[in-house]
Amino acid sequence: MNKEKIEKILQELYQYDPSFKEDERGLREILSQVLASRPEVKIDRNFQTFLRQRLAQKPAPEKVFRPASIFPFHKLVWGAAGLALVAVIVLPLYSYLTKEEELVPDSNMAISRVSDEAFGEITASATNSSLRAESATGLGGGGQSTKDSTGTSLIAPDFAGYKYVYSGPLALAGLDNQVLKRVWPEDDKSVDTYLSGLNFNLMDLSSFANAQVTNFTLRQDRDQGYEITVDRKRGTISLAEAWEYWYADTVASKEIENLTATDALSDSEVLALADKFIKDHQVRLTNYGSPEIVSSPAGGLMAENYVAESVSVIYPLVVNSRFVYLASGEKAGLTVNVSQRYGRVTSLISLSSQSYQASAYPLETETANILKLIEQGGIYPTYYGSGSATEYPLGEPSLGYLFISQENEELLVPALVFPVENAESYQKNVVVPIVSGLVENILGERIAPAVLEGSSGVDGGQGTEPGSVNASIVLPD
């Protein structure tokens, strides 16, 4: 390498001053010595990645309008004419142009481009809903348990099969092929050093090299106080009511009464309470759209006059002017639960930092594969049972993102979102990813439903260990 470089530099020198040729050997020696003394240094990969992330998270600089000085209009008359024009035409035009558009809350979102297929293989096996909490229905606002207070499973409803039908045109060419990966934020490392000093003189926590504070909890010591959880690694903040400051007395005195229709808040009241909470605590909604009430699915199991303890409001996440969806077809985003009993916000879930890396992936070209996923209602297979399935027609698709969580990373995969044109449907949208690798994985991994044989039920038959299932699994041909 140095040899080539020496030759090149010698040629440059000869061109400039041919007398250099007289002592080529000495010249070569000098050049090779200077080149050899060049420190062999390479940029640290970790530093390079860190700086890349830091730059990606840096807000875009404010664009400044700098007009070049052109025609000098110094005369008063021109100034007055200009002002009159401003008043009549330009101000309304300016106000129109500077008006906030409804679906562009992500204008400052940091997205940096990385090489193609940089996030490896995308699979849908671990898709979860960390971006969306289920609406809370009972005291305490948990709402995610599938078991009642006695620990037994709820009785499953009759199984119903669904089939989704899309009969419109399907053009896959030219769609967005950028998969986005959320980048965990870098923050102040001094917190780690400071907190490792809080050891009650029990042991030297700082002796554990590179120990980091991954998350911490703050608790308000007051009536109806909140417990705030900060996940430092993932850059998320959630809060929920501190249970003992809200319900401990009520539960102890056994004075819980079901809510009645008169306790129910109107949608506008719920939205106003959520908005006030957001405003009071300066929650940054830069990347979230207008709030929506999360309505309960039609034909639920609850009694007709049942009034839920709380109502959920979602501020949908908007990335590249598109909504992000969970595999279930629900919009992902920031969830705020409002208690109808107390008329207060009880929890706020999934407020997360929004910096992404973008990587191009090949798109699915087989329309038949997309249609298969449409029919089954998305990325999870549907079991039609022995009877016939109810058919739900789908409307024109729009572009969105499918939220996928895999191996400690969160991905947004470009997807077609088909609205279900039937008010009775539990699923509001069918979300179909368009990245070919993921489509192949889903279709390839599709396992036919297992039929349990020789078992009295999932509680286990006679002689089984508690909690185990004694069943033989027969896979259909």
Add this chain to the structure above:
Amino acid sequence: MTFCRLIRYILWRLETLAKNKNMPGLSQEREDFSLLYDQFSPKIYQFIYFRTFHKETAEDLTSQTFCKALERYDRFRPDKGGFSAWLYAIARNTLIDHYRSFRPAANIEDFFSLSDRADAPLDISCRQQLLKVRKYLDQIKKEHRDVVIMRLWDDLPFAEIARLAGKSEGACKMIFSRAIKSIRKEVIISLIIILSSLIKT
């Protein structure tokens, strides 16, 4: 605001809106910058390292360089020179600011003498190499050293060196050839001295 400026403002605003519409969220500028970062960060890091000889300082100044570049990226005009020259100029100015924290009147040519200072951190692994290269570079004027280093270590073409040094390409070539001549002359003189002392003994 004059009428003409208003018209220009409206046109500028329309252009910005049109751009935003085409690239919602994922700004084209950010995307371009990201690709340029991948291409230039190793080179800029080396450029700074060769003038500080200290890993942490080089990383700090590289960060500063790219942060400044990102902040000013909308002012970068490709028609007034390439991105490389623009970025190296930012790195060079960042280095000068850094040197001036040690010595207020310092300039970039002083980097060899500054890196010898006790209060300037220096990687141990570089000390030997610095001694080696000093044997040659101490022979030339300090304002010529940077041109030699830019050509030999940073591998920058003369056109780019000229833009950075604020000189013509011809002048840079002349500086380089004179610097090499001085080194050669000094090497020959020292060889004669060594030989004559050997003959005497």
